[in-house]
Amino acid sequence: MTTAPLSLYLHIPFCARKCPYCDFNTYAGLQALFEPLSLALAREIMAAGAARARPPVHTIFLGGGTPTVLSAAQLARLLDACAQAFSILPGAEITSEANPGTVDRPRFADLVSLGVNRLSMGVQSFDADELAFLGRIHSADDAEIAFSSARAAGFRNISLDFIFGLPQQQPATWERTLQRALALAPEHLSLYSLIVEDETPLADWVRSGRVPAPDEDLAADLYEMAQARLAAAGYQQYEISNWARRHPTGDNFQSQHNLTYWRNRDYLGFGPGAFSGEQGRRWSNLRSPAEYIRRVNAGQPVLDWEEQATPALARGETMMVGLRLLDEGVNRAAFRTRFGLDVAEAYPDIVAELRARGLIEVTPDCVRLTPAAVLIGNQVFARFLPG
Ligand code: SF4
Incomplete structure (x- = not known):
């Protein structure tokens, strides 16, 4: 844990x-x-x-x-x-x-x-x-x-x-x-x-x-x-x-x-329909308030859905949420510590293309959207998710 x-x-x-x-x-x-x-x-x-x-x-x-x-x-x-x-x-x-x-x-x-x-x-x-x-x-x-x-x-x-x-x-x-x-x-x-x-x-x-x-x-x-x-x-x-x-x-x-x-760190959600993410495992509770109460009171699980993110998905999601942070972006050192390689090594072609199009910038510390990309951020984020 x-x-x-x-x-x-x-x-x-x-x-x-x-x-x-x-x-x-x-x-x-x-x-x-x-x-x-x-x-x-x-x-x-x-x-x-x-x-x-x-x-x-x-x-x-x-x-x-x-x-x-x-x-x-x-x-x-x-x-x-x-x-x-x-x-x-x-x-x-x-x-x-x-x-x-x-x-x-x-x-x-x-x-x-x-x-x-x-x-x-x-x-x-x-x-x-x-x-x-x-x-x-x-x-x-x-x-x-x-x-x-x-x-x-x-x-x-x-x-x-x-x-x-x-x-x-x-x-x-x-x-x-x-x-x-x-x-x-x-x-x-x-x-x-x-x-x-x-x-x-x-x-x-x-x-x-x-x-x-x-x-x-x-x-x-x-x-x-x-x-x-x-x-x-x-x-x-x-x-x-x-x-x-x-x-x-x-x-x-x-x-x-x-x-x-946005930093894709761990959180626990409680209550009907709440989502959690911890150590790559993600899950959500069932949505009905009445059924949630019934199950908790009966000592039964309230889990509705769960999955273990693959490394490729966890990396892609870290990019997707981190790029929303316009100043901070995706921290390269934190990415390397978590996934064992640099952003540019994980996505060599995508990073090169998005840089060439002026949609992201790569600094010594981070990868982030350029101001020109803010309005089309969703198109940029989607590039990092596994197909
Ligand atoms: S119903 Fe209205 S007040 Fe309630 S959560 Fe939705 S937006 Fe907010």
């Missing part, structure tokens, strides 16, 4: 209302399962820690779903289980997602007192029509109030999520959303283009012609607009969809938890 610090992801599969574009494993109207789910999740965490002799952990992420629909006691149960089952390192990043429609200052104070030191808030837009289209339960003002309440409760590390590239989105509304976001001076911003996921109401709307499909060229323009605005405001774009402010002490506010994924 690994002794390198792990990251833990806790999946809370509940939302006050399901957004029409969302394909996450999350459900509305399951209040009756809040308590049993939190008990089952704590049991799964305890069992995983015991099986690994309480290894060190450097990040915990409460995601979903909307973790803030759970009570303070239920969230405390989950974090207590993490602290009992794992050795939480001093200074560990502990993040909770929060929907502005489910939080107020006392709720944030609860989170602070539980040791949560980072918030990730799904704002998505500051435009009323866009929020209505996205089916969000909060207004633009709610989001600003939630942000101020989080600050007042003591949060010094807040990330805000936004979605761009909505059908027929006006650049002017995106501009206003960015301005209002920057006026709040969050430590971190995540900007995602709207994706029409299969089997969502949004996909039905597009299929039936009720709404036009998102326009990729418009999304690219809005993305470049955001890149310029955020750079001017002092944010570093450290990942394709993520920007962070520098900390006055010289540290930065990059998401330490998500860096685990």
Whole structure:
């Protein structure tokens, strides 16, 4: 078993209302399962820690779903289980997602007192029509109030999520959303283009012609607009969809938890549908919250799928996720330590071709995308995966 610090992801599969574009494993109207789910999740965490002799952990992420629909006691149960089952390192990043429609200052104070030191808030837009289209339960003002309440409760590390590239989105509304976001001076911003996921109401709307499909060229323009605005405001774009402010002490506010994924390091996921990756083995839990609870309570496995990555797949995935880090890229020394050869030796033809086309650069330390390749990153990543 690994002794390198792990990251833990806790999946809370509940939302006050399901957004029409969302394909996450999350459900509305399951209040009756809040308590049993939190008990089952704590049991799964305890069992995983015991099986690994309480290894060190450097990040915990409460995601979903909307973790803030759970009570303070239920969230405390989950974090207590993490602290009992794992050795939480001093200074560990502990993040909770929060929907502005489910939080107020006392709720944030609860989170602070539980040791949560980072918030990730799904704002998505500051435009009323866009929020209505996205089916969000909060207004633009709610989001600003939630942000101020989080600050007042003591949060010094807040990330805000936004979605761009909505059908027929006006650049002017995106501009206003960015301005209002920057006026709040969050430590971190995540900007995602709207994706029409299969089997969502949004996909039905597009299929039936009720709404036009998102326009990729418009999304690219809005993305470049955001890149310029955020750079001017002092944010570093450290990942394709993520920007962070520098900390006055010289540290930065990059998401330490998500860096685990982008560096292809080990993480354990708990809860219905959660994914894990450890020592090349990857697995996921079954998705149904009710069945998950039943099996945990019966002492039965909740495994739904697993595979052991081949060396070629593990290398390719390390390239795919590492190239998302625009500055850091894929660390050549770490790659060599893990796979026994340099990136250029593992992929001589691909690296030569992508360099010649100006899509990647190879420095003494890393391999990374060039700015010209950011918008076509997926095409570059795909080249490294085994055919
Ligand atoms: S609040 Fe987030 S997780 Fe819940 S349905 Fe909406 S987008 Fe999905």
